[in-house]
Amino acid sequence: MSLRTLKVIFGAVTVCFLLASAYIAVLVTERQKVLGDITHYNPAWQASQAVAEFMRLERRLDAFNLPGRGVDKGEVELRFEILLSRVKLLIEGRFQSIIQDDPDQLATLHRLADVLVLLQPLIAELEHPGSVQQALQLLEPLEPKLLQLASYAQIRGGERIAQDQQELNRLYWIFSGLSLGLILLGLILIGLFSRHNQLLERAHKDLHALTGHLAHAARHDALTGLANRVLFQEQLETHLGRWRQERLRFAVLCLDLDRFKSVNDTLGHEIGDALLKIVADRLRNCLRDSDTVARLGGDEFAILQEIPGGLEPCMALARHIVGQLSAPYSVDGREIVIGVSIGIAAVEADIVSSDQMLKRADLALYAAKSQGRGLFCSFEPSMEAQLDARRSLEIDLRTALANDEFELFFQPQVDIQLNEINGFEALLRWRHPKWSKVSPAEYIPVAEDIGLISPLGEWVIQTACAEAVKWPRCIKVAVNVSPVQFRSGGLVQSVRKALQSTGLAPGRLELELTETSLLDETEATMAALHELRRLGVQIAIDDFGIGYSSLSYLRSFPFDRIKIDRSFVRDLSSRRDAMTIVRSIASLGAGLGMSTVAEGIETKEQFLQVQTAGYTEAQGYYFGRPRPAHELVYSLDPALSAPSG
Numbered sequence: 001m002s003l004r005t006l007k008v009i010f011g012a013v014t015v016c017f018l019l020a021s022a023y024i025a026v027l028v029t030e031r032q033k034v035l036g037d038i039t040h041y042n043p044a045w046q047a048s049q050a051v052a053e054f055m056r057l058e059r060r061l062d063a064f065n066l067p068g069r070g071v072d073k074g075e076v077e078l079r080f081e082i083l084l085s086r087v088k089l090l091i092e093g094r095f096q097s098i099i100q101d102d103p104d105q106l107a108t109l110h111r112l113a114d115v116l117v118l119l120q121p122l123i124a125e126l127e128h129p130g131s132v133q134q135a136l137q138l139l140e141p142l143e144p145k146l147l148q149l150a151s152y153a154q155i156r157g158g159e160r161i162a163q164d165q166q167e168l169n170r171l172y173w174i175f176s177g178l179s180l181g182l183i184l185l186g187l188i189l190i191g192l193f194s195r196h197n198q199l200l201e202r203a204h205k206d207l208h209a210l211t212g213h214l215a216h217a218a219r220h221d222a223l224t225g226l227a228n229r230v231l232f233q234e235q236l237e238t239h240l241g242r243w244r245q246e247r248l249r250f251a252v253l254c255l256d257l258d259r260f261k262s263v264n265d266t267l268g269h270e271i272g273d274a275l276l277k278i279v280a281d282r283l284r285n286c287l288r289d290s291d292t293v294a295r296l297g298g299d300e301f302a303i304l305q306e307i308p309g310g311l312e313p314c315m316a317l318a319r320h321i322v323g324q325l326s327a328p329y330s331v332d333g334r335e336i337v338i339g340v341s342i343g344i345a346a347v348e349a350d351i352v353s354s355d356q357m358l359k360r361a362d363l364a365l366y367a368a369k370s371q372g373r374g375l376f377c378s379f380e381p382s383m384e385a386q387l388d389a390r391r392s393l394e395i396d397l398r399t400a401l402a403n404d405e406f407e408l409f410f411q412p413q414v415d416i417q418l419n420e421i422n423g424f425e426a427l428l429r430w431r432h433p434k435w436s437k438v439s440p441a442e443y444i445p446v447a448e449d450i451g452l453i454s455p456l457g458e459w460v461i462q463t464a465c466a467e468a469v470k471w472p473r474c475i476k477v478a479v480n481v482s483p484v485q486f487r488s489g490g491l492v493q494s495v496r497k498a499l500q501s502t503g504l505a506p507g508r509l510e511l512e513l514t515e516t517s518l519l520d521e522t523e524a525t526m527a528a529l530h531e532l533r534r535l536g537v538q539i540a541i542d543d544f545g546i547g548y549s550s551l552s553y554l555r556s557f558p559f560d561r562i563k564i565d566r567s568f569v570r571d572l573s574s575r576r577d578a579m580t581i582v583r584s585i586a587s588l589g590a591g592l593g594m595s596t597v598a599e600g601i602e603t604k605e606q607f608l609q610v611q612t613a614g615y616t617e618a619q620g621y622y623f624g625r626p627r628p629a630h631e632l633v634y635s636l637d638p639a640l641s642a643p644s645g
Helices: 003-038 041-064 073-092 103-124 131-139 142-181 187-217 229-246 260-267 269-286 312-326 354-370 382-400 440-449 453-468 483-488 491-502 523-535 550-556 566-573 576-591 604-613
Strands: 250-258 292-297 300-306 329-331 334-336 339-346 376-378 406-415 420-432 436-438 476-481 509-514 538-544 561-564 595-598 617-619
Touching (some): 041 073, 041 131, 269 300, 269 334, 382 420, 406 453, 453 483, 453 491, 476 538, 523 538, 561 566, 561 576, 595 604
Parallel strands (some): 509 538, 595 617
Antiparallel strands (some): 292 300, 329 334
């Protein structure tokens, strides 16, 4: 072979090598693009999930509207929130790239978002008559269109996947053929091919890992890593199945953190999230491997515990958890103290569903919280009857104000030094059409829970001012204020409106608030107190001495009066240390320039004791029981006066 021929062959091989190298580079680029396009399956899957959640929400609304179906408002709200998040993903993600060629599908997606905005206030007020029907009427027209949208997304997604797969196959065979044909051109081509396959394998591994991560994320809480409501429900169903087949006993513990809301409100959600992570770690350390702990949402947790027999292990676990979660936390250099309340429900022969188990644990939790903080309680059948009674009370409360069933009674407050009445405390009474009188201790907490305390409190302030303006000018009126009224932000406006409409002098109105109102001591609370002081209204701290940080409250805000809790007066005759406490509070008030009021005076002996202790005012049945406004007398019976010291 001549030298010239060799040169021609070498040149031809060199040109082929360069062309093949260039073409391989193009193939690699196209293949990576196709691999990226395959990820379009995710939006199509999201569309089907959104439609599924839409159907679940409709079913929950239907079930909620039917008595005895066991679906509560919380479950409907959960389904609504899940649907809301699904639709948000569709709007903000890559889904619109699939349907951008079809205006009808785009219009369906945006119509769904608009309907959810209209649906939100209806979901929040499901108990109101007609709310469920309105919600279903909004949802019903969307159902066929959403099914069409999901079908369209699946079809388009499938078409894209098929196209991308076909393109991948075509590129693969071309690439393999070129590799085999050009293997003699050098190890460089082999190296490129090997490198390409390594990258492809890594992409498949990453995709597999991503799929596993998504599956894990769907059943676990993103913040704490605990099981979420979905996984907990699955585990609960599994245990119910084992109970029916093997009689394996278990119990559900529902946990709710005490004072966690104040952490979020005062320190921010970042601190709150960090605190929840520590709570989750402490809960893990309290449990066995066979137990399951889940975060159901917010500051609510649940535990699934296998028990060999009775509730003793549950009680022991609850006691241990209360101790562990009540210990101080150190978060970002701050020491935080919270607590936990726990409700316990063990599986019984009459349990038919997981929802029934959770409902019983929730009832026990409610009973524990109603008794105070840091307590645990097991389910008892009577709790369901109590729940029915509470629901009936809620229904009646919602119409009581409109039906003019409330009335104010007034109890006299006595100036000890002058031996005369200097004010009346307004006390709310409910003339229930069926039960006659209902104790405020029963309906006030319910009114706070269902959001009626603010309009009810506004009515009390307005009515009390309207009555007091008819009294002698030297007599004031005292009105109790709920902590919820402070948090609602409308208290100052209610007081200002009542004073302006009635003409009562601001100095004749006294607002009494308990230490619970000041427990969070937020900027909004303190701002409201100072605004009330600027109006000229007097502020008293009620039930003093039984709160958490009484002295710090006195330092934070200059109150006009301190009302000592009636329990100290009641114990004067039975406990030797009661007089020491009573005198100390009187001395404290005098040193701070505040009037001191002794509540609960029922005997002359108690009256003499609080006068000797240095109190400036007194209140109790000894001076008179609460009466309606038309029965009030404004002078003190001389026989009730204590001799001046």
